[in-house]
Amino acid sequence: MTQASGTWQDSRPRLRRSDEPLSEHYDAALLDLDGVVYLGGTPIDGAADALSTAGKHGMRLAFVTNNASRTPSAIAVQLSNMGIPATATDIVTSGQAAARLIASRFPAGSPVLVVGSMGLRMALRARGLRPVSTAAERPVAVAQGYAPDIGYGLLAEASLAIRAGAWFVAANVDATLPTTRGPQPGNGSLVQVLVTATGTQPVVAGKPEPPLHAESVERVRSERPLVVGDRLDTDIEGGVRGGADSLLVLTGVTGPADVLLAPPQRRPTYLAADLSGLNTPHPEVTTAGDGFSCGGWTASGASGRDWLRVSGSGSKIDGLRALCAAAWSAPSPAGDGSGPALDAARAAVSRVGYSG
Secondary structure, X not given: OEOOOOEOOOOOOOOOXXXXXXXXXXXXXXXXXXXXXXXXXXXXXXXXXXXHHHHXXXXXXXXXXXXXXXXXHHHHHHXXXXXXXXXXXXXXXXXXXXXXXXXOOXXXXXXXXEEOOHHHHHHHHHOOOEEEOOHHHOOOEEEEOOOOOOOHHHHHHHHHHHHOOOXXXXXOOOOEEOOOOOOEEOHHHHHXXXXXXXXXXXXXXXXXXXXXXXXXXXXXXXXXXXXXXXXXXXXXXXXXXXXXXXXXXXXXXXXXXXXHOOOHHHOOOEEEOOHHHHHOOEOOOEEEOOEEEEOOEEEEEXXXXXXXXXXXXXXXXXXXXXXXXXXXXOOOOOOOOOOXXXXXXXXXXXXXXXXX
């Protein structure tokens, strides 16, 4: 496996080393917002300073969100109020990706039934499409994005339109969204209402599907983008599918135990506690006999109930890096991310200092 500097000693899976800060190695960061920059609208400690430092290193910043509920201008104002200078052109939403998909299939002026908020409506208008609210207007497509006030009446209209042949496009299918009170239902949960009612699966524009990633790369004209996110199933998988390296931060949805259980298509290139990981080198995970070492920690895979073993001391993020290499190289007691595998992963991360 090729790394930012040098080559691994073997081909077993592990996180990559970088001898220089990531903000100096990659020309742009494609940053998720909720769970990375802020959490439920509350700024994450140190995020603004980390992004400012990354910008000084020459890294361009694009803020890429699966949330289609707000306009890019509103998001830019929110970021600026948090001390993160941003303009509407720095924001890329799943609503914009959905609108681009629909506009590529239907002519300007076509009616599109919107199950969502103003952000999605404005994205459709920007592409020359006409947002509508009833099936009686014979929409060519139904576009669904998150909005906290979606009611039964609008879902019923969307169901009728889809059954009549309208193309069903979802901005994203995130089952949950992070808040300071814990995960709450996201657009993916609401999408399932229409899937159940119509038997039709939507075309998805947002992460981890390619349209949003492609639009983001094009927006910043990046040749070496780094995807930065807090979710394995959207941010990291989206980066893998888009052929980009990724940094997972542990400030949102994904917990330390989840990383150990990540399947190959959801494994990040780098791992950090928060956005400060953009501006630091990333240590090498080395082979240590039958195990792996990082910092002062050594981890190895085992069979049976004691799936992962780890010993040593030092930074807990280094311990987690070593555990990732061990977990990704050894079969887990169950591959579904629950039951024995999850219990074993939680026990392992607790040994290096995480609550699991």
